[in-house]
Amino acid sequence: MLRTIGVYFMDVRKKSITIIDVAAAAGVSKTTVSRYLNGKFEFMSAQSRQRIAAAIEQLNYRPNNLARGLKSKRSKLLGVIVSDIKNPFSSILLKGIGDCCERYGYGVLITNTDDDPVKEREYIEAMIDQHVDGIILNTTGQNLPFLLQMGKEDIPIVLADRPIEVKLFDTIRTEDRKSMFAGLKHLYDEGCRSVGLFTEALENGTRICRSEAYQDAYREIFGKVPQIYFVDTTKETETMAVLEQFMADNADVKRAIFTANGTVTLQVVRTMLKAGLHFPKDIALCGFDNWEWTGLVEGGITVVEQPTYKVGRECVKRMMARIYRSPNALPKRIELPCRLVVRSSSQCI
Amino acid sequence: MLRTIGVYFMDVRKKSITIIDVAAAAGVSKTTVSRYLNGKFEFMSAQSRQRIAAAIEQLNYRPNNLARGLKSKRSKLLGVIVSDIKNPFSSILLKGIGDCCERYGYGVLITNTDDDPVKEREYIEAMIDQHVDGIILNTTGQNLPFLLQMGKEDIPIVLADRPIEVKLFDTIRTEDRKSMFAGLKHLYDEGCRSVGLFTEALENGTRICRSEAYQDAYREIFGKVPQIYFVDTTKETETMAVLEQFMADNADVKRAIFTANGTVTLQVVRTMLKAGLHFPKDIALCGFDNWEWTGLVEGGITVVEQPTYKVGRECVKRMMARIYRSPNALPKRIELPCRLVVRSSSQCI
DNA sequence: TTGTATGCGTTATCAA
DNA sequence: TTGATAACGCATACAA
Numbered sequence: 216m217l218r219t220i221g222v223y224f225m226d227v228r229k230k231s232i233t234i235i236d237v238a239a240a241a242g243v244s245k246t247t248v249s250r251y252l253n254g255k256f257e258f259m260s261a262q263s264r265q266r267i268a269a270a271i272e273q274l275n276y277r278p279n280n281l282a283r284g285l286k287s288k289r290s291k292l293l294g295v296i297v298s299d300i301k302n303p304f305s306s307i308l309l310k311g312i313g314d315c316c317e318r319y320g321y322g323v324l325i326t327n328t329d330d331d332p333v334k335e336r337e338y339i340e341a342m343i344d345q346h347v348d349g350i351i352l353n354t355t356g357q358n359l360p361f362l363l364q365m366g367k368e369d370i371p372i373v374l375a376d377r378p379i380e381v382k383l384f385d386t387i388r389t390e391d392r393k394s395m396f397a398g399l400k401h402l403y404d405e406g407c408r409s410v411g412l413f414t415e416a417l418e419n420g421t422r423i424c425r426s427e428a429y430q431d432a433y434r435e436i437f438g439k440v441p442q443i444y445f446v447d448t449t450k451e452t453e454t455m456a457v458l459e460q461f462m463a464d465n466a467d468v469k470r471a472i473f474t475a476n477g478t479v480t481l482q483v484v485r486t487m488l489k490a491g492l493h494f495p496k497d498i499a500l501c502g503f504d505n506w507e508w509t510g511l512v513e514g515g516i517t518v519v520e521q522p523t524y525k526v527g528r529e530c531v532k533r534m535m536a537r538i539y540r541s542p543n544a545l546p547k548r549i550e551l552p553c554r555l556v557v558r559s560s561s562q563c564i
Numbered sequence: 565m566l567r568t569i570g571v572y573f574m575d576v577r578k579k580s581i582t583i584i585d586v587a588a589a590a591g592v593s594k595t596t597v598s599r600y601l602n603g604k605f606e607f608m609s610a611q612s613r614q615r616i617a618a619a620i621e622q623l624n625y626r627p628n629n630l631a632r633g634l635k636s637k638r639s640k641l642l643g644v645i646v647s648d649i650k651n652p653f654s655s656i657l658l659k660g661i662g663d664c665c666e667r668y669g670y671g672v673l674i675t676n677t678d679d680d681p682v683k684e685r686e687y688i689e690a691m692i693d694q695h696v697d698g699i700i701l702n703t704t705g706q707n708l709p710f711l712l713q714m715g716k717e718d719i720p721i722v723l724a725d726r727p728i729e730v731k732l733f734d735t736i737r738t739e740d741r742k743s744m745f746a747g748l749k750h751l752y753d754e755g756c757r758s759v760g761l762f763t764e765a766l767e768n769g770t771r772i773c774r775s776e777a778y779q780d781a782y783r784e785i786f787g788k789v790p791q792i793y794f795v796d797t798t799k800e801t802e803t804m805a806v807l808e809q810f811m812a813d814n815a816d817v818k819r820a821i822f823t824a825n826g827t828v829t830l831q832v833v834r835t836m837l838k839a840g841l842h843f844p845k846d847i848a849l850c851g852f853d854n855w856e857w858t859g860l861v862e863g864g865i866t867v868v869e870q871p872t873y874k875v876g877r878e879c880v881k882r883m884m885a886r887i888y889r890s891p892n893a894l895p896k897r898i899e900l901p902c903r904l905v906v907r908s909s910s911q912c913i
Numbered sequence: 914t915t916g917t918a919t920g921c922g923t924t925a926t927c928a929a
Numbered sequence: 930t931t932g933a934t935a936a937c938g939c940a941t942a943c944a945a
Contacts, residue, residue: 277689277692277693278693279634279693279695280693280694280695281630281633281634281639281694281695282634284630285628285630285631285634290630292673292694300655300658300659300662301652301655301656301659302655303650303652303655305655306649306650306651306652306654306655307650309649309674309676310649310650310676313649313674313675313676314676322673322675322690322691322694323673323674323675324641324671324672324673324674325658325662325672325673325674326662326671326672327658327659327662327663340626341671342671343626344626344627344628344629345629345630345641345671346628346629346630481856481857481860484860485859485860488860506857507830507857508830508855508856508857508860508861510834511830511833511834511837511857511861512857512860512861
């Protein structure tokens, strides 16, 4: 990186041009340039403004956001922590967040916890170290004490999709409960008389909400004792066993499975196909998450479509409101409506 | 944010504790603390080291990365620009990148261009403004002049998956060409005598490479004139027309479609199902990208599985090598091997 | 309407 | 082995 010129050493890295260079070129002080950069034109002569604009253009000057953030306490960066980046849910959420951030001139620092609470804590701290202006968190649900602590810090947190028990942070979710009632009602109307909920372990708010909604709706609509089946989507043979158990438990009745999310749906479909079972003939099927492929398998799977993109957008809007408008407002919970997409997997009649 | 206490106003935001506080608590100078933070223990008394550790622990001190970056010219941040964040390819790539970055203590700033070259330019500049240490770019392929310019800047760029014509940047890709030969060979062995390539417009390096590989392989293995069909995956009826054209062009022969990526595969499958066509009976099918659902549709789709996760990891490794080991080394091109996953969509015999 | 001086929290240079 | 002190690039209180 060092080059000899004559008897001198010159650092060859193009020394970055700063506000000082602009000031010099424009013949004003750096304060004035700073004012220009921050849009404070109120008490600035048209001449200064013009000359600064010219200087910036000519020098191709770009402000250093690190320096800006250091001084202004605003990094214009948002931290986003998702629990499973490979999940299409995350992709769409991130797109919503990214698109919306663009409008506000914000960048996003993204990390993925793989549902590991230790990573969640580490990443939250890492983002604070980066002085992000706020954190959008799709929490693992296993860090309540830590989050309680975070509630006392002055960095805003918005929960995406997964709520926590305490009303401590802004939370953007979807209308799970209503959707669960609609889905079960639909299955009932289609003639099903027994529906089991297939879900992963109830480790986060979304799963808990859905399982509770299922139980309430099932009792109300079917008047029967709820049946919850736990699956680990990484374990094939175990899932197969659970599926067989479900069939044994509901041998003589028109039966259906309600899957608590897209990942479970995938696992159930995979297992059913492997077992040579078909829906709706052998078992009717309805689940959360309208992923691309759900329309293609067998005759299509009936799903609850969630407005995940909007959830992302709302997270950012809420965050901006909190940062710039009402830092001390009470935490808000927003629930966005879903849509039931009926396909052949639940059409039994 | 202001609270009245007696007659004074007190800023309630807990003033962040800095290196100075640590120095005071430990009874050393901030220089020594800085040395400690940067692991320069060589000339430090065990006592200082110990007391600083204690002070940091007790004050719960965390260094401010903005300030660090400002001074040290190393933000410990990588920029990542993907062309379509909703694409599973991006998810897996991001996971590979994220996992690997963690090991190096790096954070990732992620943006999504939706294949818009204007956004690509804007985001590259935004990342430079943030003083990221390097950019991993899944380029739109429509910014050659701009990228040529970037080649002169001293910020390292690593291309993920999509190459550009000029050998200017490190590039991590997969063995497209070899895979295309393997796929076509497989189709030939299965009795197919006519294969059309379905691809989106040849706007980026990957598409171009694959179409060229297809042409070469097709001539060599089938000894026939290549047939390339262009689809716009956002247009349903248009795709249907293309599909019908393909069938008309190959009415009396055992025919197959090779899809250039997962998105095209999805679109083709969707269109075929809508047209009441089935594979391999009506048309055999083979494509790139082993996405989850490809094993579930009909009897399963034959695909080329790419090591996308590894691509992500390699991008980061390459970046680290360039940043810390050999900033001036010649650009490297790395190609990772793929795997042909044979399923029923291509098994004609 | 503009400029001076100071500080943000670090790291780096040099002297001790 | 350690510590003043000067940057880093920008924003802002205060002065003019």
